[in-house]
Amino acid sequence: MSINKEFFELLQKKPGDFSIKAFNVNGIKTEFFKKYQQFLNKNSDTKLSTSSFIATFKPFLVFYKNLNDYAKSTNKFEHKSTVMFRNVLATAKDPEKAFFEDIPQAFGYRDSELNGNNDVLDNYITLIKGAVRELNTCYDMLIDRIERHIIEQVSLPETYEEYKPAIEERYAGVKKHLLTTKCRTFLERLLAPSTTKREFIEKISNVVIDKRLVQIKDKEEEYLLDNIVFLFHELDQFVSISALDNGKDEVYNIDLASNQNVASHFKTYILLDSKKSKADQIIEKITKNLSGDADLDICVLLKLLNKRLS
Structure with missing residues (x-):
């Protein structure tokens, strides 16, 4: 909230809705602040003050806000601490508590363990970097899992540049009027131009779950994988039928x-x-x-x- 005329009018009307927050800038918190500054590639010589503290914490909140829906909901990470770190950012109301208590606890640290120990602090920042990386790449990992499942179950070449043309050649002759509505839409997405693997996987997955892939929940992933393969097998059955269909027999x-x-x-x-x-x-x-x-x-x-x- 900006400090302006409206703020003071609201403060006068409802003083009970406001409280004054002071930051303790001594000891370990100063060291914490310096490490956070280094993590953000900011000047670590900046003194810890209310304004510099808020400026340092804000990128973490912006990072969470910019995560896609999948990254905000999935629990499929290599480290459990990544989920806990994300949840701290999602629910943070007190920046000081989040920065100096909740985030360290998410990675299994207490203040006493971090106090004055530069090696432990460095390892702590490394863990944060790892969690950030997992959150940034978890959706790409989902795309990779879907692709790998399709390649293995449908017997396709290993790379997108190879299997996309192979799919088009394999199913181009299937007659759409023989298919169910969902199978027909699936075929259209298979044959439609796609510039990247990600775009292709998203197109065909959206048909199966009737929503954008980025909105999928962990419990829906097995359903998605099973039904993508089912639709491929459905199309395989119509490859020979379409080749023989003359409209009479x-x-x-x-x-x-x-x-x-x-x-x-x-x-x-x-x-x-x-x-x-x-x-x-x-x-x-x-x-x-x-x-x-x-x-x-x-x-x-x-x-x-x-x-x-x-």
Whole structure:
């Protein structure tokens, strides 16, 4: 709050809403201040005063404010202290307490351990640098985890420059009218131009979670990974179907596995337009002999299918 006419008018009306805060500038806090100044690449000879203290603490608050949504919510860090450091910045109301008590405690330090020990102070600043680095890179690490999962599960080349053209070649022939709405949108994002790996991963991830990737929560990451792979496999099934679709014949892909037959059957079948009438007659005969119990009837048909495929 600025010290102006409105401030004094408010102070006169509601004096109970205000208090005077004094900073203790002696001993260890002076050493702390110098280390913080060095961390921020500021002049460490600057004397500790109210104005210089606020000027030093403000960059930490600005740093937190500028973090993206993911960095503000995730707990996926290598060090637990990074979460605690971030939470101190998020909830800080008393700069002095945050600077000289809460942040040191986030890294497991007490005043008595830091007092007069330059080596410990240097290590403390190193830990802060590490936490800042983790907060700055955690979203990129998420992008890398998603990319690695896709490469491994979908059998793609190792680099974006290689797998983006491979994806376009692999799925360019898929006919969109055969797909569900989500799968169609996913395909469009796959084939759309992307200048970077990050942009590409964001585009396809947004389809799966129906929001921007940067807004994802930790508990949603497994769902995202599973469903990205599921959509890739859905498209794989339509690659051969699209190549054979002539608008007249019926094309079916089947992937069938059973504990009675270890092998998994994946094959494409075409019901020619000229045979549809005969197929309808067979279906009618089979239907008459079904039990009416949906689960039993499906299992019977699957068992018969499995036997025919063996």
